[in-house]
Amino acid sequence: MIPDTCILLCLVLYSLCPFINATSNLTLQHRRADPEAVVQELQRRVNASLYRRKMLDNQQEKSQLSCITGNPIDDCWRCDPNWAANRQRLADCAIGFGRNALGGKGGPIYVVTDSSDPDPNNPKPGTLRHAVTRQGPIWIIFSADMLIKLENPLMVSSFKTIDGRGANVQITGGGCVSIENVSNVIVHNINIHHCVPANSDGDGLHVQGSTNIWVDHCTLSDCADGLIDCTLGSTAITISNNYFFHHDKVMLLGHSDNYVADKGMQVTVAFNRFGDGLSQRMPRCRFGYFHVANNDYVGWVVYAIGGSANPTINSQGNRYTAPSNPNKKEVTMRMDAGGEEWEAWNWRTEGDIMENGAFFVPSGDGLSPQYAMASSLAPKSADFIDQLTLNAGAMLANGGTGVSMSSPSSESGGASSGGDGAISGGSDGSYGGDGSSGDPASGGYYGMIFGSGASPPAPYQNYIILLALIVLIITNDYAVLWPPL
Ligand SMILES: *[C@@H]1O[C@H](CO)[C@@H](O)[C@H](O)[C@H]1NC(C)=O
Ligand SMILES: *[C@@H]1O[C@H](CO)[C@@H](O)[C@H](O)[C@H]1NC(C)=O
Numbered sequence: 001m002i003p004d005t006c007i008l009l010c011l012v013l014y015s016l017c018p019f020i021n022a023t024s025n026l027t028l029q030h031r032r033a034d035p036e037a038v039v040q041e042l043q044r045r046v047n048a049s050l051y052r053r054k055m056l057d058n059q060q061e062k063s064q065l066s067c068i069t070g071n072p073i074d075d076c077w078r079c080d081p082n083w084a085a086n087r088q089r090l091a092d093c094a095i096g097f098g099r100n101a102l103g104g105k106g107g108p109i110y111v112v113t114d115s116s117d118p119d120p121n122n123p124k125p126g127t128l129r130h131a132v133t134r135q136g137p138i139w140i141i142f143s144a145d146m147l148i149k150l151e152n153p154l155m156v157s158s159f160k161t162i163d164g165r166g167a168n169v170q171i172t173g174g175g176c177v178s179i180e181n182v183s184n185v186i187v188h189n190i191n192i193h194h195c196v197p198a199n200s201d202g203d204g205l206h207v208q209g210s211t212n213i214w215v216d217h218c219t220l221s222d223c224a225d226g227l228i229d230c231t232l233g234s235t236a237i238t239i240s241n242n243y244f245f246h247h248d249k250v251m252l253l254g255h256s257d258n259y260v261a262d263k264g265m266q267v268t269v270a271f272n273r274f275g276d277g278l279s280q281r282m283p284r285c286r287f288g289y290f291h292v293a294n295n296d297y298v299g300w301v302v303y304a305i306g307g308s309a310n311p312t313i314n315s316q317g318n319r320y321t322a323p324s325n326p327n328k329k330e331v332t333m334r335m336d337a338g339g340e341e342w343e344a345w346n347w348r349t350e351g352d353i354m355e356n357g358a359f360f361v362p363s364g365d366g367l368s369p370q371y372a373m374a375s376s377l378a379p380k381s382a383d384f385i386d387q388l389t390l391n392a393g394a395m396l397a398n399g400g401t402g403v404s405m406s407s408p409s410s411e412s413g414g415a416s417s418g419g420d421g422a423i424s425g426g427s428d429g430s431y432g433g434d435g436s437s438g439d440p441a442s443g444g445y446y447g448m449i450f451g452s453g454a455s456p457p458a459p460y461q462n463y464i465i466l467l468a469l470i471v472l473i474i475t476n477d478y479a480v481l482w483p484p485l
């Protein structure tokens with residue numbers, strides 16, 4: 001490694017240097033008197049610093065390992081302490097039927113700095129509405145915590161990522177988020193609540209006629225209609241790591257019993273926590289293929305999983321905890337069909353944990369070939385459900401996540417502003433503060449010399465340091481650079 005070479009070189013230079021006249025106690029003691037002792041002392045110090053670096057490396061490795069939860073999405077990006085330097089990595093972490101959702105991958109970063117929504121028909125630069133209505137791929141982040149109160153639904157165009165990591169972003173009001181007749185949208189780490197009708201049903205997140213959609217780590221509650229509804233020919237959707245609470249009709253997948261275009265619908269519902277105060281539709285399915293895997297249900301009022309119009313439902317590795325009501329222990333509910341009819345629908349439970357008397361009524365064929373179209377990932381054992389859903393929902397910027405939020409200022413690459421002040425390469429100084437300053441692993445000056453920093457220094461830095469060392473040795477000022485270890 002280069003730092004080692006550097007240290008060795010210094011060592012050789014030092015021991016050969018006949019005109020050293022440094023003022024430090026170390027050099028005073030050993031200078032001229034015993035060059036070998038000087039070399040030995042230096043070797044000891046080099047050894048000590050190498051040892052220290054090794055310990056730091058081990059610590060870092062350990063903290064990365066302890067970050068691993070078994071949740072394949074989170075493990076893909078959250079264990080990297082520098083995830084904020086490469087936000088678009090998230091797009092590679094999707095699983096399930098929506099795994100190909102690109103979002104704004106490859107596009108510029110757009111920093112939302114203005115929480116207002118003054119004129120939906122003529123969006124103001126710097127607002128979320130301005131960001132989501134631009135053309136082409138855009139990766140949208142937020143300069144600070146913000147409450148965005150919408151006038152009417154936020155119509156998201158294709159190839160957008162709304163990435164709320166590092167901020168507490170709340171979306172509420174008229175709408176709310178509408179993903180209509182588009183493709184490749186990722187919504188991540190956003191709180192959506194108290195959405196009311198305004199040229200809309202008042203869904204939290206409304207997906208219609210759209211494909212390749214991924215909703216991850218959002219917290220949704222208290223909306224007028226559904227929290228997430230996917231209808232009218234939508235497919236290739238993953239709904240993962242979300243936290244739902246306090247709501248009646250949680251999730252509708254499939255428009256109506258007559259809308260046969262939903263026959264091709266494929267949706268993955270995985271790693272979500274269906275929390276307190278939920279009534280029904282977790283989800284309610286029609287026609288298509290639904291993979292419900294590794295979710296945690298803490299109860300329900302009416303039912304958890306229901307459907308009509310012959311949907312295929314593959315329930316694997318979930319934990320269903322029934323409510324106390326003795327008449328509502330059944331997980332499942334069939335609508336609009338008599339027993340002779342629904343007995344042919346393919347609904348199966350496999351590896352699910354049933355708590356508090358919960359029971360799942362399967363139907364149709366339990367054989368796996370029938371579920372090929374409703375299989376989108378390898379489910380984990382439900383024994384790990386606490387761990388797998390530990391961080392479900394939007395994660396706070398500074399707490400509860402175990403993720404150090406570092407400044408995204410290094411995120412400048414290619415994010416040029418096309419004459420649009422709001423698209424910035426991360427030059428916006430107002431963003432989140434400098435998370436790296438308080439980080440003990442971020443490495444100070446000596447950390448870089450000895451390579452104990454969190455990130456390896458660029459090679460040229462080593463040469464500059466080596467050069468400085470040589471200059472300092474020659475000018476007899478060596479003690480300045482040689483700190484007590
Ligand atoms: C130098 O070292 C001696 C013996 O280790 C110690 O007593 C003395 O205080 C030191 N002087 C300075 C300036 O550090
Ligand atoms: C280097 O330091 C470690 C830890 O202090 C010690 O165990 C090891 O023997 C040292 N090696 C040499 C060559 O001095």
Ligand SMILES: *[C@@H]1O[C@H](CO)[C@@H](O)[C@H](O)[C@H]1NC(C)=O
Nearest residue numbers: 155179180181182208209232
């Ligand atoms: C989406 O497509 C449907 C069906 O073609 C149409 O009725 C609706 O107006 C479209 N919505 C938007 C926002 O373009």
